[in-house]
Amino acid sequence: MENELAYDVQGKGHPVSDYKDDYNGEKFGFWIFLFTEGMMFGALFLIFAIYFYRNMEVFASASSELNIWLGGINTVILLVSTYTMGVASIMMRQGKTKLSAILVGITLLMAVIFLAIKASEWSVDITQGIYPGSEILLKKDKGEILFFGLYFVMTGLHGLHIIGGIALMTWVLLLIRSGGIREDHTIVMKNVTLYWDFVHLIWIVLFPLFYMIGV
Amino acid sequence: MNRSFYDETHTVFGEHKSKILQWIFSVDHKRIALLYSGVMFTLFFFAVGAALTMRAELFFPGQQLIEAQTYNQTFTFHGVTMIFLFVVPGIAAALGNFMLPLMLGARDLSFPRLNLLSWWLYIIGVITALSSLMTAHGFADTGWTFYAPYSLKTETSVIFTLSAAFILGLSSILTGINFVVTIHRLRAPGMDFFKMPLFVWGLYSTAWIQVLATPVVGITLLLVILERTLGIGIFDPTKGGDPILFEHLFWIYSHPAVYLMILPGFGIVSEVLPVFSRRTIFGYRSIALSSASIAGIGYLVWGHHMFTSGISDLARIIFSFLTFLVAIPTGVKIFDWIATLYKGSIILATPMLWILGSIINFTIGGLTGVVLGALGTDIHLHDTYFVVAHFHYTILGGVIFMFIGGLHYWYPKITGKLYDEVRGRIAFILMFVGFNMLWFPMFIAGFLGNPRRYFDYLPTFSIYHQIAGIGAVLVASGLLFVLYNFYKGVKEGKKAGANPWNGTTLEWHIPSPPPLENFSKIPYVDFDPYEYEKGEAVVKFDENFRRIH
Ligand code: HEM
Numbered sequence A: 001m002e003n004e005l006a007y008d009v010q011g012k013g014h015p016v017s018d019y020k021d022d023y024n025g026e027k028f029g030f031w032i033f034l035f036t037e038g039m040m041f042g043a044l045f046l047i048f049a050i051y052f053y054r055n056m057e058v059f060a061s062a063s064s065e066l067n068i069w070l071g072g073i074n075t076v077i078l079l080v081s082t083y084t085m086g087v088a089s090i091m092m093r094q095g096k097t098k099l100s101a102i103l104v105g106i107t108l109l110m111a112v113i114f115l116a117i118k119a120s121e122w123s124v125d126i127t128q129g130i131y132p133g134s135e136i137l138l139k140k141d142k143g144e145i146l147f148f149g150l151y152f153v154m155t156g157l158h159g160l161h162i163i164g165g166i167a168l169m170t171w172v173l174l175l176i177r178s179g180g181i182r183e184d185h186t187i188v189m190k191n192v193t194l195y196w197d198f199v200h201l202i203w204i205v206l207f208p209l210f211y212m213i214g215v
Numbered sequence B: 001m002n003r004s005f006y007d008e009t010h011t012v013f014g015e016h017k018s019k020i021l022q023w024i025f026s027v028d029h030k031r032i033a034l035l036y037s038g039v040m041f042t043l044f045f046f047a048v049g050a051a052l053t054m055r056a057e058l059f060f061p062g063q064q065l066i067e068a069q070t071y072n073q074t075f076t077f078h079g080v081t082m083i084f085l086f087v088v089p090g091i092a093a094a095l096g097n098f099m100l101p102l103m104l105g106a107r108d109l110s111f112p113r114l115n116l117l118s119w120w121l122y123i124i125g126v127i128t129a130l131s132s133l134m135t136a137h138g139f140a141d142t143g144w145t146f147y148a149p150y151s152l153k154t155e156t157s158v159i160f161t162l163s164a165a166f167i168l169g170l171s172s173i174l175t176g177i178n179f180v181v182t183i184h185r186l187r188a189p190g191m192d193f194f195k196m197p198l199f200v201w202g203l204y205s206t207a208w209i210q211v212l213a214t215p216v217v218g219i220t221l222l223l224v225i226l227e228r229t230l231g232i233g234i235f236d237p238t239k240g241g242d243p244i245l246f247e248h249l250f251w252i253y254s255h256p257a258v259y260l261m262i263l264p265g266f267g268i269v270s271e272v273l274p275v276f277s278r279r280t281i282f283g284y285r286s287i288a289l290s291s292a293s294i295a296g297i298g299y300l301v302w303g304h305h306m307f308t309s310g311i312s313d314l315a316r317i318i319f320s321f322l323t324f325l326v327a328i329p330t331g332v333k334i335f336d337w338i339a340t341l342y343k344g345s346i347i348l349a350t351p352m353l354w355i356l357g358s359i360i361n362f363t364i365g366g367l368t369g370v371v372l373g374a375l376g377t378d379i380h381l382h383d384t385y386f387v388v389a390h391f392h393y394t395i396l397g398g399v400i401f402m403f404i405g406g407l408h409y410w411y412p413k414i415t416g417k418l419y420d421e422v423r424g425r426i427a428f429i430l431m432f433v434g435f436n437m438l439w440f441p442m443f444i445a446g447f448l449g450n451p452r453r454y455f456d457y458l459p460t461f462s463i464y465h466q467i468a469g470i471g472a473v474l475v476a477s478g479l480l481f482v483l484y485n486f487y488k489g490v491k492e493g494k495k496a497g498a499n500p501w502n503g504t505t506l507e508w509h510i511p512s513p514p515p516l517e518n519f520s521k522i523p524y525v526d527f528d529p530y531e532y533e534k535g536e537a538v539v540k541f542d543e544n545f546r547r548i549h
C-alpha cells in the first residue's frame, strides 16, 4: 500500500505514515531506548559520585591498584572500534556491502579482545582475593569495599553490554548475508552503530572514574 | 456482517489453528490489550483477597486470623501485586494499548512485535513474583518499598520479588518506548499535538515517565539483588554503604510512578466528561500541558517520602515546597473539569458516575496529599494510617475508579455490546459508599496515631477498623457486581453500534468491535477532538472516511 493518502474536505490528499518500515520511527525508538540506558548508568554514576565524595582518599588509593595500562589499551580499542563500526555503516549506505561486512567483522573482533583483556584484569583481582564479599576485601577500609563493589558492578554491567554488542554485530553480519540489511535498508545497522557508540561513551566515563583518579 | 479483530488476527510467526496460540502470539494491539486486562484483573482480585484477609484480621484488636509475620507478608503481597503487577502497567497497558491507535487514526502501534514482547515479559514477571509464594521462606515481608537494610537481611524470598519488579520494569519501559514513538509517528495526517484526544496526552506523559524513571529503580533493585547474592555493599552500612541512598533512588522512580498511574486516568476523565455533558472540554490546552508539567515536576519531589529519614533541613524545605507546586497543575485540571460540567447537559450514565465519583475521591486524596507534603504535619502523620488512607484515596478512589469508568465507557467499543445500565449504577453506588466507609475512618485513626503495617491496634481504634471492615465488604461486592454486569453484557447485551454515546473522537467512527487494522481508510483530522454543537457531535464521516460535515 504505497503512498496511501488521507483526503480532507476539499478533496486534497495527504500522505499517511504507516507502522510498517518506518525508518524514522525505528531510529527515534532506539534513541529513546538509549535514554533509558543512560538513566540506568546515570544512577550508577550518581552513586559513584556520592561515595567518592565521602571517601576521596581511599577511592584514589584503591584506584591506583588497578592496571591503568590495561584499562588504557581497552579505551583505545573501543575508540577504534566505534570508528570501524561507523565507517561500516557509511559503506553500507554507499552500497559497498562486502567492505562493510569486513569492517563489522573487525569491530566484532575488537570487542572480543576488549572482553578478553577485561576478563584477565578481573581474574587477577579475584586471585588476589579482591571480589565482592571476600574475606580479604571485607577486612579493608569501607571506602575500598565500596570502590571495588562499584568497580565490579559497573564494569560488569558494561561488559554485559559489550557481550550484547557482540551478539548484535553477529546478527548484523547474518542480516547482511541474507540481504536483510542492504543499501536501501540500513536501519538495523544504523541502530547497532548507535548502540556501539553508546557503549563506548559509557566506557569513556568509566575509565577515568576507576583508573585515573588514583594517578 | 463485518469481520472484527475477534475473527482474524496477525501473529508473530506463521498461521495457527489453535485459538489459544492465535491469542498469545497475536501482534494486534487490541488482542494484546485484552490479554493484559485478563491477567491484570485476575491479579487485582488476588490482591483484593489479600486485603480482605487483612481487614478481617483487623476487625478486632489482637490476633485472630493470621500471625504477625503472615500479616507482614500479606500487606507486602497486596502492595507489590497492586502496584507492580496491576496499576503500573495499569490503564496504559490495558485501555491505552487498545485505544491509542484507534484515537490516533492508526492501524497499530509503531512496534507491534515489541508490544507482544512487553506482554510476555510481563507474564514472566508475574510468574516470578507469584512463584515465591510457593518457596520455603515465603513471600517477601519488606513492604512494597523494599527498604534497605532490612531487605538485605530478611529470610523471606525477597530476591524473587525484586527480580519480578525488575522484569516488569523492562516490560514497562518497552511499552513506554512504543507509545512515545507511536504518538510521534502515527497520528493521522492533519492531527497535530493539540488536536490529539486528551487520553492520548495522558498516555504520552506516562510513557515518558516509564522511559526515564523506570531504569533508575531497575538498577537500584538490581543492586539489592547483587548485595544479597554477592555481597557488594552499596546499601549495607556494615560495608560502608548507605541505606538512605536506597530510599532516594527508590523514590526517584516511585514518586513519578504515582503520576504514571494517575495521568492516563486523568485522560479518561477528560474523555468522558465532554461526551456526557455534550460540551467541548474547557481549557483543552491547559489540561494537555498540565499533564506534561505534572510529569516534569513529579521528578523533583521524591524527598517528601523521606522527611523523617535523615535528610538535611534545607533539602526538606525544598522538597516540601516543590511538592506544593505539583498541586497547581493538578488543581488546574480539576477546575477545567468542573468548568466543562458547568451549563453542560449532564447525562448521569454509568461511566459518568464513576468519573464524577473519582473526581470527588481524588480531590480528597489530593488535598490530604498536600497535608502530607507540608513538613510539619508530615512529621506527625508519617507512617500512620493517614498516609495509607491518602494513597488509597488517590489510587483506589482515583485511578481504579477512573479505570472502571473507562472500562464502562469503552465497553461497547471493545465488545460490541451494551451492559445493563441499572446494574452498572448499583455497582457504582456499592463501591462509592463502600470505598468511603473503608478509607475515610482511616484518616481519623491515622491522625490519632494508629501506625501502619501492624496486624494489631489499641482497642480505642476498634470503631474505625470496624467501619472500614464493612466498607471493604461493600467494595468487594461492588467489584464483583461490575464483573457480573460485564459478563452478562457479553452474553446477552444488546448490540452497541458504532457510537452509542455520541462520542466525537476517532474510535467512535469505526465499527464496534473494530476490524483487524482498525481503519479501512485513514481519516484526515483537521478538527478539535471534542466539538459539540447543540448537544450533537459536529464532525461526521462517510464510509470512506471523507468528512461530510
Ligand atoms: C480493594 C480494596 C482495598 C483494600 C480493602 C485495601 C486494604 C489495604 C490494607 C488493609 C493495607 C495494609 C495497611 C497496613 O497494615 O499498613 C493496604 C496497604 C496497601 N495497599 Fe491496599 N487496599 C485496597 C486496594 C488497593 C489498591 C487498588 C491499591 C493500588 C493499586 C493498593 C495499594 C496498597 C499499597 C501500596 C499498600 C501498602 C503496602 C505496604 O505497606 O507495603 N490497595 N491496603
Ligand SMILES: [Cu+2]
Pocket: B254, B255, B258, B301, B302, B304, B305
Ligand atoms: Cu511521592
